[in-house]
Amino acid sequence: MESMTETTPQPSSPRGGRRWGTAAVWVAVLGLLTLVGFGLIRRQQGPVGVGSRMPEFTLTTFDGETIASRDLQGKVLLVNFWASWCIPCEQEAAELEQASQLYSDDEVVFLGVDYVDTETEARAYLARFGITYANGPDLGTRISQAFRIRGVPESYVVGPDGIITSVKIGPYVSLQEIVDSIEAAGGGD
Amino acid sequence: MAGLHTNSHPEPLLLHEAKLRGWSGGAGGGDEVSEGVRGFRPPPLQENPSPLSGDGRWGKRDAWRRRGGQGGEGGTRGAGLLALVTVGLMLAFSTGRASAQEPTPSDDEVNAIARELYCPVCENVPLDVCPTQACAQWRATIREKLVLGWTEPQIQDYFVAQYGDRVLAAPPPRGLNWLVYLLPPVALVAAGLLLWQTMRRWRRAAEQAPIPAAPLEADPYVRRLEEELKRRG
Numbered sequence: 532m533e534s535m536t537e538t539t540p541q542p543s544s545p546r547g548g549r550r551w552g553t554a555a556v557w558v559a560v561l562g563l564l565t566l567v568g569f570g571l572i573r574r575q576q577g578p579v580g581v582g583s584r585m586p587e588f589t590l591t592t593f594d595g596e597t598i599a600s601r602d603l604q605g606k607v608l609l610v611n612f613w614a615s616w617c618i619p620c621e622q623e624a625a626e627l628e629q630a631s632q633l634y635s636d637d638e639v640v641f642l643g644v645d646y647v648d649t650e651t652e653a654r655a656y657l658a659r660f661g662i663t664y665a666n667g668p669d670l671g672t673r674i675s676q677a678f679r680i681r682g683v684p685e686s687y688v689v690g691p692d693g694i695i696t697s698v699k700i701g702p703y704v705s706l707q708e709i710v711d712s713i714e715a716a717g718g719g720d
Numbered sequence: 721m722a723g724l725h726t727n728s729h730p731e732p733l734l735l736h737e738a739k740l741r742g743w744s745g746g747a748g749g750g751d752e753v754s755e756g757v758r759g760f761r762p763p764p765l766q767e768n769p770s771p772l773s774g775d776g777r778w779g780k781r782d783a784w785r786r787r788g789g790q791g792g793e794g795g796t797r798g799a800g801l802l803a804l805v806t807v808g809l810m811l812a813f814s815t816g817r818a819s820a821q822e823p824t825p826s827d828d829e830v831n832a833i834a835r836e837l838y839c840p841v842c843e844n845v846p847l848d849v850c851p852t853q854a855c856a857q858w859r860a861t862i863r864e865k866l867v868l869g870w871t872e873p874q875i876q877d878y879f880v881a882q883y884g885d886r887v888l889a890a891p892p893p894r895g896l897n898w899l900v901y902l903l904p905p906v907a908l909v910a911a912g913l914l915l916w917q918t919m920r921r922w923r924r925a926a927e928q929a930p931i932p933a934a935p936l937e938a939d940p941y942v943r944r945l946e947e948e949l950k951r952r953g
Contacts, residue, residue, distance in 0.1 A: 556910065563899070563903070566896070566899075614841075614854075615857075616841075616852070616853055616854035616857070647840040647841050647854075647882075647883045648854075648857075649857045649858060649860070649861050651857075651861075652857050668882065670881060670882060671880070671881060671882070671883070671884045672840070672883060672884040672886070673884075676884075
C-alpha cells in the first residue's frame, strides 16, 4: 500500500478517488452495522431488572389525571402492565385491587398501565373487576418501552428510593404474593 | 393526547346494527325514506275518517250513507275492512319516528384504513387480516372514528399516538427511519456503479491481454500426434 502511494505522485488520480470512495463505503457499512448491533443489544437486554432505577414516566389516567413517577419518590410503587385482551391479566386483577385496598395512598401507590388497548374495552375491564386505583393507557407505548416489557401482565415494585425491588413476569398467583413483594420494598411498615 | 382519552366515545357500531340502520343506503337515502315514512303517516282519524273523504269516492259513499241511503251491511263491512287494512298498512310503515341516518362505514372502508395499519401486539400482521379479538376491537375503533367523521390521516395519527409508530405499514421519515428510505436507492446505485466498473475492467483486461501466438508445432503433444499420424498413415 505504502509503496503504491509512493509510486503514485498525483493524489487526484482516478485510482486515488476510487480509494476514497471505497473507504467511504466501508465507513458507511461499518456505521450501519454498529447501529444494527446497538439495536440488537437493546432488544436483548430484557426488562428493567431488580436493583435498577425505575425509568421516569408520566401516566395520564382514564380520568384525565396526570401522574409523574418523580412525584412518587418516597413511596412504594407497584406498576402493573395489563390489557383488556390479556386473559392472564384477569387472574390477578381482583387480587391487585384487594391489595391496593390494604394500603393508603401515602405509603403505597398502585398504578395500572394499559398496554396497547382500546379505551372502551379497557374501561369495561376496570369496571368488571371493580378496579379503583389509578389506571391509564400507555400512550405510544412509551412507558412499556422504558421498562422494556416483554408482554403482559408484568409488574414492578419500586422502593421509596426509586430502585426496583421486584419484577413479576406473568400474573401474581395470590394476594399474599403481592403483599410480600410490597412489604419487601418497605411498604406497610 | 389526554383529551382523546377523556372524551367519551359512543359504543362501536356493530355490523348488524349498521346494516339495520343503513337499509335506506346512506344519509341521502335516509332523508328520502324519512320523507317517505312521513308521507305514509295516517291523518288523524277523528278529523278525517277516510283517506279519500271530501270529493273522493268514499266521501260520496259516506255522504250517501249519511243521507240514509241503502248501502247494505256488506258494503259497510267491506268499507270498514278496507279502512282497517289501509290503516294497518299505514301503521306498519310508520312505526316509530324516523330519525336522521348516520353514515355507516362499510367493512371495505374500515379495511382500507386497517390495511395501512399493523396489529400493535402481533408481529407483522396487517390489521385488516389479523384474526385476534384485540384486532377486532381496533377495527371497531376505526369504524367508530369513521362514524365520527374522522379522516384516514386523523385515524392513523390517533393509532400512532396510542400505540406508537409500530402500527404504521411504513415508518414515518424522521430520525434514523430515514435510513430505510435512503439506503435502498443508495445501495442500488452503488451496486450499479460497482457492476459497471467491474465490467469495464474485465473488458479492458480482455482487450489488453496478449493473444498467445505459440505455434502449434511447438506443442509436444501436437508434435507427437503428427508423428503418430504419419507413422500410421
